[in-house]
Amino acid sequence: MIIQGKLRNRLLGWLMSMMLIVGGLLLIDAWVTSQRSAQRAFDSQLEDALLAMSEAIQWQDDMPRIMMPPAALSILSTRHQERVFYRLIDDQGRVLANNLDIPLASKLKREAREGDVWLDTDYQGVKWRLHARSVRSAGWERQFRVQIWVGHTTEGRELLARDLLIRAVGRILVMGLLAVVMIFITLRLALTPLKRLRDQLRRRQSQDASPLSGSMPEEMRELVDTLEQLFHRQGASRDALLRFTADASHQLRTPLAGVQNVAEFALQSRSPDEWHQALSDIHASAARTSRLAGQLLNLTRLRHLALPAEHEVVELSALLRDVVLEWTERDMALQHDLGLASLPDSPISVLGEEWALRELIGNLIENALRYTPAGSEITLGLTLETDKVVLYSEDNGPGVAPEMLERLCQPFERGGRQDTEGSGLGLAIVETIAQRHQGTLQVSNRLEGGLHISLTLRQFPTGEADA
Structure with missing residues (x-):
């Protein structure tokens, strides 16, 4: 497994990134809001x-005048603006009162006659x-309209x-700092269950397969369930290994004890014939023990053994033919x-x-040879089923009791037979190889008598192999 940084740092990075995005949006909104607020004010x-x-317009000498003291204009100003400038224009375009020196285009004056005008401009x-x-100069002796221009x-x-922007930014920064502190506290509290789980796993003994203790949040249920399933499988695997080791020790001890007894008997004898017989028995027992050790090593x-990165294309029909021909020449198959x-x-x-x-094929053949009487027929073959191929082995021997069929692929299981020299590992090896190839192994009794073993594998199209 590749370790890519700490989960806390990754969560913190995501949260801080989102905070920066939100903070940037808030700053943009604060700038827009401050500009609009100042504009409205x-x-x-x-x-x-x-x-x-x-x-405040009044008539003097038959002309309109603005009679407004400077103090009144200063009241209209804020602390950011000292004066409001103005200009009074009659409907003929003549300036009646003015302290605003900005030139005004005729187009703007025409627009002012029709309605309100707002203008942003640069001057000097x-x-x-x-x-x-x-x-409108309503109530005066002369009735006409005048334009009032104000500006600053x-x-x-x-x-x-x-x-306004500085105040808003200050509030955003304070809230951002508080949010960062809250994020650190929240992450620490949120990751506390993981730390408790880590500490519990560190204190756990290697042989402990019991469920985890303590309380965990709902979001960690799947992790805890997966760990407990792993512990259960490890416990089951350890128990199976212990049973396998005990059975293997028993299977090895039995022939070794026989060799020891035969050797002790030969040492007490004075007869060369008895010595020769003892050596023959020891040789046969050593051969059986060597075969048993070899099968144990193969099964283990x-x-x-790790699965290969890539499987090779195996021509199964040719392989089956070669293995069967090889076994027909052995003394065991005569x-x-x-x-x-x-x-x-x-x-x-x-x-x-x-x-x-x-x-696998060799173990199928050897298993049939050892558990069927002399003269029995043993047949191997291949059949096709859509995109699958079935490799089978069948014989006309005594078969197996129905209640023992499910246990037949377990190590050292002989189907209740004690009258053969089989070790009970052949079908266990076959099942292990079938699992490595993701195949389906089935063991059943034939209606006409004997045992039928089939292995179903996915067929590799010949066209793909040729390509």
């Missing part, structure tokens, strides 16, 4: 100034905000917007009718390990 000030001026390197409205520089707006190697059923005309290939499949 100062636009409202201009509107109030224009309204106050329209109410200074930014200005202007507002204009046309009002945007410095006050910018200062107010900056103050198959159960603990008293049996060992044969091969008709094979399909086209080659049959599977993905697997040739040496393991050869071992």
Whole structure:
């Protein structure tokens, strides 16, 4: 397993990234809000100034004048703006009152006659905000409309917007710091169950397969269940290993004890014939013990050997033919009718390990030879089922009691037979090889008598092999 940093750091990184994104959005919103707030505040000030001026218009010498003291204008200003400038224009375009020197285009004056005008402009390197409205001189001797233009520089707006933004940024930073502290505390509390689980696993003895103790959050249920299943499988595997070791010790001790007894008897005898017989018995017992040790090694190697990265394409029909022909020439098969059923005309290939499949076929043949009487027929063959191939072995021997069929592939299981020299490991090796090839092994009694063993494997298409 590749370790890629700490979970806490990864969670913290994700949370901080999201906080930075949210913080950036909040800063953008604070900037927009501060600009809008300052704009509304100062636009409202201009509107109030224009309204106050329209109410302060009076006639002098048959001309409208704004009779508004400077103190009244200063009331309309804020601490960011000292003055509100204005201009009064009649409907003929003549300036009646003015302290606003910004030139106004004719188009703007026409627009002011039709409605309110707002204008942002630059004059002599200074930014200005202007507002204009046309009002009627109702109640005077002469009835005509006049335009009132008011304005001020945007410095006050910018200062107010900056103050509002600084305050908003300050609040965002304080909330961000509090959020960071809360995130650290939350992560520490959230990862506490994992630390408790880690400590419990560290204190756990290697042979302990009991369920985990203590309380865990619901989100860790699957992890805890998976660990407990792992402990259960380890416990079952350890128990099976202990049983296998005990059975293997018993199987090895029995022939060794026989060798010891025969040797002690020969040492007490004075007869050369008895010595010769004892040596023959010791030789036969050593051969059986050597065969048993070899099968134990094969079974252990198959159960603990890592699976290959890639399987090879094995031509199963040719392999089956070679193994059967090889066994027919052995002395063990001379008293049996060992044969091969008709094979399909086209080659049959599977993905697997040739040496393991050869071992499997050999164990099927040897198992049938050892557990059937002399003269029995033993037949091996292949059949096709859609995209699968079935390798089978059948005989016309005595078969096995139905209640023992399920246990027949367990190590040292002889199907209740004690009258043979079989070790009870042949079918265990066959089942292990079948599992390595993801095959399905079935053992059953034939209706006409004897045992039928079949292995179903996925067929490898010949076209793919040729490609």
